[in-house]
Amino acid sequence: MSKFNFDNLWSEKSTDAQRIITDHAKYDFAVAYPPFEGVPLDGLIDGLRTKVDADSQKVAIEMAYYPHVQGDESLREFTSKKLLDDRGIKCDKESLVLCNGSGEAIGLLIQALIDPDDYVITEQFVYMGTTKQLTYFNANIVGSPTDEKGLIPEKLEETILDIKNKHGVNPKMLYTIPESQNPTGSTLPKQRRIEIIEICKKYGIPILEDDCYVDNRFAGEPEPAFASLDDSGMVIYVGSFSKLIAPGLRMGYFTASEEVIDRALSVKIGSGPNQFTSYAIDGFLRSNLESHRNEYNRLLKGKKESMEKGLIEAFSNTKVKWSSPEGGCYTWLEMTDGTNLSEIRDEVFTRGVGYISGDNFAPNGDGQNMARLCFAFETVEKNYEGIKEFASILKDLKAI
Amino acid sequence: MSKFNFDNLWSEKSTDAQRIITDHAKYDFAVAYPPFEGVPLDGLIDGLRTKVDADSQKVAIEMAYYPHVQGDESLREFTSKKLLDDRGIKCDKESLVLCNGSGEAIGLLIQALIDPDDYVITEQFVYMGTTKQLTYFNANIVGSPTDEKGLIPEKLEETILDIKNKHGVNPKMLYTIPESQNPTGSTLPKQRRIEIIEICKKYGIPILEDDCYVDNRFAGEPEPAFASLDDSGMVIYVGSFSKLIAPGLRMGYFTASEEVIDRALSVKIGSGPNQFTSYAIDGFLRSNLESHRNEYNRLLKGKKESMEKGLIEAFSNTKVKWSSPEGGCYTWLEMTDGTNLSEIRDEVFTRGVGYISGDNFAPNGDGQNMARLCFAFETVEKNYEGIKEFASILKDLKAI
Structure with a gap:
């Protein structure tokens, strides 16, 4: 049977864009996920x-x-x-x-x-x-x-x-x-x-x-x-x-x-x-709002601290800055002007570390020297290891 | 504090239509719900x-x-x-x-x-x-x-x-x-x-x-x-x-x-x-597709038959016709031309029986002498009683 031809039938607002299926790096700081260990199944x-x-x-x-x-x-x-x-x-x-x-x-x-x-x-x-x-x-x-x-x-x-x-x-x-x-x-x-x-x-x-x-x-x-x-x-x-x-x-x-x-x-x-x-x-x-929230945030705190420990050890002697939030899921990383985290994103991803560069969050496309790192999803161990690995990749790519 | 004025802020496609909250008649044949007794909680x-x-x-x-x-x-x-x-x-x-x-x-x-x-x-x-x-x-x-x-x-x-x-x-x-x-x-x-x-x-x-x-x-x-x-x-x-x-x-x-x-x-x-x-x-x-589906359809069959029993007893000597489906949730009722089930819908609802008149389903608005009756949701007993009640209301309103 011959293939039905849809060519002139698509609506104006539809596109033939490929579906986006998220792929995960070994150390996935690109996500926006909460601590899986705390999901109260x-x-x-x-x-x-x-x-x-x-x-x-x-x-x-x-x-x-x-x-x-x-x-x-x-x-x-x-x-x-x-x-x-x-x-x-x-x-x-x-x-x-x-x-x-x-x-x-x-x-x-x-x-x-x-x-x-x-x-x-x-x-x-x-x-x-x-x-x-x-x-x-x-x-x-x-x-x-x-x-x-x-x-x-x-x-x-x-x-x-x-x-x-x-x-x-x-x-x-x-x-x-x-x-x-x-x-x-x-x-x-x-x-x-x-x-x-x-x-x-x-x-x-x-x-x-x-x-x-x-x-x-x-x-x-x-x-x-x-x-x-x-x-x-x-x-x-x-x-x-x-x-x-x-x-x-x-x-x-x-x-x-x-x-x-x-x-x-x-x-x-x-x-x-x-x-x-x-x-x-x-x-x-x-029945569980308080106890669950406390447990969830205890997990988050540990994860944030382990990522920060990695950041301190890896970047203290550099010009890299990062935010130290009291809540949420993200640390905001800022490198020196001219560093292009957007450009090297795929290479760093391939080498095992995922992040989202700042320009993705900016309506005007600025922020290529910045990145969002999610500390909420990966384990305490992987947060620490992953940041060290991240620094080593950046060094290797001469980005720091 | 004075009220914030949204008057010129609404988008063109939004309307100030009131939310539709479904109200239920005593015998609710207006719904499109499956048998609640069969929901496998x-x-x-x-x-x-x-x-x-x-x-x-x-x-x-x-x-x-x-x-x-x-x-x-x-x-x-x-x-x-x-x-x-x-x-x-x-x-x-x-x-x-x-x-x-x-x-x-x-x-x-x-x-x-x-x-x-x-x-x-x-x-x-x-x-x-x-x-x-x-x-x-x-x-x-x-x-x-x-x-x-x-x-x-x-x-x-x-x-x-x-x-x-x-x-x-x-x-x-x-x-x-x-x-x-x-x-x-x-x-x-x-x-x-x-x-x-x-x-x-x-x-x-x-x-x-x-x-x-x-x-x-x-x-x-x-x-x-x-x-x-x-x-x-x-x-x-x-x-x-x-x-x-x-x-x-x-x-x-x-x-x-x-x-x-x-x-x-x-x-x-x-x-x-x-x-x-x-x-x-x-x-x-x-693990349960077959057994559940069989049980669900056994329930549906009983409900369909009890509504049909009511229809036969109530409408056999009238010109009212109805469909007798082998599946699904609905019987389609057809009264003589000139009967306006759309017009009397609110009155019948108030008296305890809900249905949806045919014109609601017709792109051209025809079908005011028809109605959809859902047999799937109410109990076997209510299906039977409700149809008898429906007929008695219709008689009272001189619709049959």
């Missing part, structure tokens, strides 16, 4: 068992339904209580929307607020998942200058004015990860948050706060959430269970004012999120 | 346990990853074997894509192939989830005439020619549910499938085969899948675990030629489907 199964044993008929009926568009009521209730306890955010189950990962939440919010050619401001270096989505929906992304503490309020106002002057439009949104930022690991101080809210309010720009690393704090205290510092409705708050439990659960959420939720759901196609997984998370976290 | 938990016990470190590592864009490898392997065994479809794990329900699969395929204003042909009455998605992406939907066996090949060719003549374009796709169709319950005979493939090939129109009810057969044998009758690549095959296990799992899939898969994945935003749920399904079905 037994706890999740027990969580399911608890829910089923409590009322198996109710669970069976709910499983036979197509899920509520906002997701499981009990998990929404639990999550809203968690947001109040942990972040001082007042929301109830009606103003919470569970999604297939925070990625779906961010996608819905982008689609609710961004038209093609609109301007969105982010940190100078920012999570690629969000910039990919913004690019897919044809937004213009402008990174605003940051320092080791994150966004700089005065520079943010300059960025806003610059967009207004150059392009004659007001930016439509500020997207930020204020806690243990991806990729830099920075945490934004309270005072800056207050100033940023004032600036954004002045120009009528809503803030999309992505707080997906707040549970991963292994030192110090988190700063207050943007969403707790404002009650005008300008802050849209996104969270996730990916970094608290596991990405394989695909469960995140957002909370916002009613009108924002309605708009976001108006662009959602398909039904609510995974009911089965909601039971496991709800059943597990209701 | 213990089996799914045991399935998870089996996977974890077999290799807990592998599972923990995979859970800490963001899932493969095509979904869990083992479940893809199992599903491709199932498709060969049950449907004679040759595919391997590389050509199978797991999705958040078949709805996501259909959405990706629509986006890969359909531009705004393109024409898509469906059955005369067809699944609302698909027509909603087609409408969201601004496709023109044309229903092609059907009889009690489904699409009529000669009429399909007329529909194609009609679109070509009237609009000067070739339809871009045929979407069909050939087994135990939603909403009518019809199953398309093999000979018609062969003829439809020939017609679609003649005009260069790919077929999107939605086979989501094939596992729910409680009498007779399924007809061969379109995808097994063609090897040109023109058939894209979509399946689901929603009606084999439960919708709350949000797990469906599609298989197609490599170029179609690449195009569909090129419009996918966000990562692969739920890894946790994949383990439960894979672990459960590898």
Whole structure:
């Protein structure tokens, strides 16, 4: 039978790009994965068992339904209580929307607020998942200058004015990860948050706060959430269970004012999120949130310290700098100007060490002398060994 | 603090439509839910346990990853074997894509192939989830005439020619549910499938085969899948675990030629489907597919028969007709011309009986004298009682 010809049938927005299948280096610091040793498999199964044993008929009926568009009521209730306890955010189950990962939440919010050619401001270096989505929906992304503490309020106002002057439009949104930022690991101080809210309010720009690393704090205290510092409705708050439990659960959420939720759901196609997984998370976290989080962060702390030990031993007598975050999954590495970590990435990968060079996180493509190193996934031993190996490869390639 | 003003910030495609929250009638025949009594809660938990016990470190590592864009490898392997065994479809794990329900699969395929204003042909009455998605992406939907066996090949060719003549374009796709169709319950005979493939090939129109009810057969044998009758690549095959296990799992899939898969994945935003749920399904079905399916269909058969008993007792001396399907979840009710089941729907709902009137399934809005009754969800007793109650309400409203 001859092959059917699809040539003139593809939609304009589809492409014939090859599927991206992630390949892993021996020492994989390129990933964005939490500690696999802490994934509570037994706890999740027990969580399911608890829910089923409590009322198996109710669970069976709910499983036979197509899920509520906002997701499981009990998990929404639990999550809203968690947001109040942990972040001082007042929301109830009606103003919470569970999604297939925070990625779906961010996608819905982008689609609710961004038209093609609109301007969105982010940190100078920012999570690629969000910039990919913004690019897919044809937004213009402008990174605003940051320092080791994150966004700089005065520079943010300059960025806003610059967009207004150059392009004659007001930016439509500020997207930020204020806690243990991806990729830099920075945490934004309270005072800056207050100033940023004032600036954004002045120009009528809503803030999309992505707080997906707040549970991963292994030192110090988190700063207050943007969403707790404002009650005008300008802050849209996104969270996730990916970094608290596991990405394989695909469960995140957002909370916002009613009108924002309605708009976001108006662009959602398909039904609510995974009911089965909601039971496991709800059943597990209701009894184990504190103990699990403590254990997870103990693991993270050990991993961060072992990577740092490697960094100190390998790079102390060089001009290489790195961030030392108190939470999250990443260390941000900065080499001298002119070093091109982007160019040598494939070679270093082949020799056994994976990382993502800084330019991948920068809307303007800067940062080729920088890299994100994930310390959260590999074991303590591999974090240490891998960094030593990394330094030795860099030396070999005459990059340091 | 004054309220932040979003008025000029919404995207063009968002709307301020209110969220649709499904409300349930006492006798809820409006739903599209499988038998809740058959949801294998213990089996799914045991399935998870089996996977974890077999290799807990592998599972923990995979859970800490963001899932493969095509979904869990083992479940893809199992599903491709199932498709060969049950449907004679040759595919391997590389050509199978797991999705958040078949709805996501259909959405990706629509986006890969359909531009705004393109024409898509469906059955005369067809699944609302698909027509909603087609409408969201601004496709023109044309229903092609059907009889009690489904699409009529000669009429399909007329529909194609009609679109070509009237609009000067070739339809871009045929979407069909050939087994135990939603909403009518019809199953398309093999000979018609062969003829439809020939017609679609003649005009260069790919077929999107939605086979989501094939596992729910409680009498007779399924007809061969379109995808097994063609090897040109023109058939894209979509399946689901929603009606084999439960919708709350949000797990469906599609298989197609490599170029179609690449195009569909090129419009996918966000990562692969739920890894946790994949383990439960894979672990459960590898040991229990046959026994579970038999039990599920035994339940379905009992439910279908009890609803039919009610229909026979209540409507035998009237002009009301109904379909008697050998599988799936629905009976299609047809009242005399002039009876408006759409108009009285709210009143009947308030009095305790839910259904969906036919016009909701018709791209041209016909079918107000028809209705879809789901026999799969309510108990055997409620199916019988509810139909008697339905007849009594209709009598009271002078609709029969």
